[in-house]
Amino acid sequence: MKLCMIGTGYVGLVSGVCFSDFGNDVICVDRDLNKIKNLKKGIIPIYEPGLEELVIKNYKNGRLKFSTDLKMSVSRSDIIFICVGTPTKKKSNAADLSQVYNVAKEIRNSISKFKIIITKSTVPVMTGDEIEKIISQKKTKKLFSVVSNPEFLREGEAIRDFSYPDRVVIGTADRRANQILKNLYSPLISKGAKYINTSRRAAELIKYASNAFLATKITFINEIANLCEKINVNVEDISIGMGLDKRIGGRFLRAGPAYGGSCFPKDTKAIITTANQYDINLSVIKSVIKSNKNRSSILLKRVSEILKGKIKNKKICFLGVTFKANTDDMRDSSTLLMIPSLIKKGAKVNYYDPTGLKREFVKYKNVICSKDIKSAIAESDLIIIHTEWNDFKSINFKLLVKNKKSIIFDMRNIYSSIKMKKLNINYFGVGR
Numbered sequence: 001m002k003l004c005m006i007g008t009g010y011v012g013l014v015s016g017v018c019f020s021d022f023g024n025d026v027i028c029v030d031r032d033l034n035k036i037k038n039l040k041k042g043i044i045p046i047y048e049p050g051l052e053e054l055v056i057k058n059y060k061n062g063r064l065k066f067s068t069d070l071k072m073s074v075s076r077s078d079i080i081f082i083c084v085g086t087p088t089k090k091k092s093n094a095a096d097l098s099q100v101y102n103v104a105k106e107i108r109n110s111i112s113k114f115k116i117i118i119t120k121s122t123v124p125v126m127t128g129d130e131i132e133k134i135i136s137q138k139k140t141k142k143l144f145s146v147v148s149n150p151e152f153l154r155e156g157e158a159i160r161d162f163s164y165p166d167r168v169v170i171g172t173a174d175r176r177a178n179q180i181l182k183n184l185y186s187p188l189i190s191k192g193a194k195y196i197n198t199s200r201r202a203a204e205l206i207k208y209a210s211n212a213f214l215a216t217k218i219t220f221i222n223e224i225a226n227l228c229e230k231i232n233v234n235v236e237d238i239s240i241g242m243g244l245d246k247r248i249g250g251r252f253l254r255a256g257p258a259y260g261g262s263c264f265p266k267d268t269k270a271i272i273t274t275a276n277q278y279d280i281n282l283s284v285i286k287s288v289i290k291s292n293k294n295r296s297s298i299l300l301k302r303v304s305e306i307l308k309g310k311i312k313n314k315k316i317c318f319l320g321v322t323f324k325a326n327t328d329d330m331r332d333s334s335t336l337l338m339i340p341s342l343i344k345k346g347a348k349v350n351y352y353d354p355t356g357l358k359r360e361f362v363k364y365k366n367v368i369c370s371k372d373i374k375s376a377i378a379e380s381d382l383i384i385i386h387t388e389w390n391d392f393k394s395i396n397f398k399l400l401v402k403n404k405k406s407i408i409f410d411m412r413n414i415y416s417s418i419k420m421k422k423l424n425i426n427y428f429g430v431g432r
C-alpha cells in the first residue's frame with residue numbers, strides 16, 4: 001500500500017518506518033528541511049533503540065522515502081496519517097490543534113482520488129469531525145474518509161510496541177476504509193494483536209482514557225509507596241500481590257518519581273479540558289494530576305531527611321535525568337524540578353545520563369554533566385538513581401564510590417535493600 005506520514009516525530013517516524021518494513025511504500029513528510037536532509041543520510045532526530053537500523057535498511061531498499069513536499073506526497077499516497085504534534089496550549093490546558101488543522105487544509109488541496117485520512121496524533125474527541133468539515137468541499141466530496149487510529153507506543157520501546165501491540169483501534173463507520181486498514185494491519189493481527197473497530201469519537205477517547213488510566217495506576221502506587229515507607233512494608237510486594245489479580249494487572253504499578261514525558265502530563269490535562277466543555281467533572285484524573293505534581297516535593301523531602309536536613313554543599317549525583325530509560329527526552333522529567341530545587345538549597349549536582357549532556361541544565365553553574373558513571377558517583381555524598389537504564393543495574397558501588405560515607409537513594413528500586421545492607425551500603429529505595 002502507498003502510505004504518507006505527515007510529521008516525523010516519534011509517532012510518525014516510528015510508524016512510517018515500521019509500515020515500510022512490512023512491505024508498504026511510505027513517504028515520511030516534514031516541513032523541517034534539515035530533519036529531512038538528515039533522515040536521508042540516516043541521521044535520526046530522536047534517540048530510540050533500533051530505529052536507526054530500520055530507517056537505513058528501508059531507505060536503502062527504496063520502500064521508505066523522506067520529503068518536505070506535502071502536496072506531492074499526499075497525491076501519490078492512498079492512506080495519509082496525520083502525525084503532527086498536539087502540545088498543550090500556552091494559555092490553557094487544552095491541546096493545541098493548529099498543526100493538525102493546517103495539515104488538513106493542505107491535504108484538502110491535494111486530493112484528486114480516494115484517500116483515507118487518519119489521525120494518529122493524540123487528538124481530542126471530535127477532532128475527526130472538524131477535519132472532515134475542513135476537507136469537505138464540492139471537489140473532494142466522496143473522495144476521502146477521516147478515520148481515528150490512535151497509537152499506543154512508548155518511547156524507548158517504540159519499535160517493539162508498534163510491532164507487537166495489544167490492540168489496533170480503528171475509529172470509523174466507513175466499511176471500505178475499515179477493510180483497507182484491516183489489511184494494512186494484517187501482519188500485526190496475525191501475530192496476535194486484537195483489532196477493534198469503533199466509532200471515530202470512541203477511538204479518539206480510547207487514547208486519552210488509556211493514558212489517563214495508566215497515569216492513575218502509577219500515581220496510585222506512588223501514594224501507596226508513601227504509606228509503605230511509614231509502616232515498614234515493601235511496595236513491591238504490594239505491586240506483585242495486587243498485579244496478580246487479572247482484573248488489576250501488574251504493569252504500570254512500579255513506584256518511582258513523578259510520571260513525566262510528552263504524553264501523560266499533556267493528555268491528562270487535555271481530557272479534563274474536553275470534559276469541562278460538557279460540564280463533566282473528571283475528579284479522579286484531576287486528583288492524579290495534583291498528586292503527581294506533589295510527587296517531586298515528597299521525594300525532595302525524603303532527600304532532605306536522608307541527608308539529615310543538611311543539603312548545603314552536599315555533592316549529589318543523579319544517575320539518569322530523562323523522564324525514563326531508553327530515551328533522550330527531557331520533557332516533564334521530574335529532574336527539571338528536583339535538580340534546580342537542590343542547587344537552590346546549596347547542593348552541588350553532578351549527573352550522568354547515557355544520552356549525554358542536557359541543555360536544560362547548562363545555565364546552572366553548580367550542575368555538572370559527567371562523562372561516565374564512575375566519575376559521576378566517585379566523590380558524591382548522595383547518589384540518586386533517577387532512571388532505570390540497564391547501565392545502572394549492576395554498578396559495583398563498593399568499588400566505585402570513593403567517598404565511603406556516600407548514600408544511595410534508588411528512586412526506581414533497582415537494587416535489593418537486603419543485598420545492599422549485606423554490603424554495608426547506606427541505601428534507600430521508594431516505598432520500602
Ligand code: UGA
Pocket residue numbers: 122151152153154155156211214218251252253254255256257258259260261262263264323324
Ligand atoms: C505513554 C504510554 O505508555 C503509551 O502507551 C502511549 O502511546 C504514549 O504515552 C503516548 O501517548 O504517545 P511514554 O510516555 O512514552 O508512553 O512512556 P511510559 O513508558 O508510559 O512512561 C511514562 C511515565 O510513567 C514515565 O515517567 C515512567 O517512568 C513512568 N512510569 C511508568 C512509572 O513511574 N511507573 C511505571 O510502572 C510505569
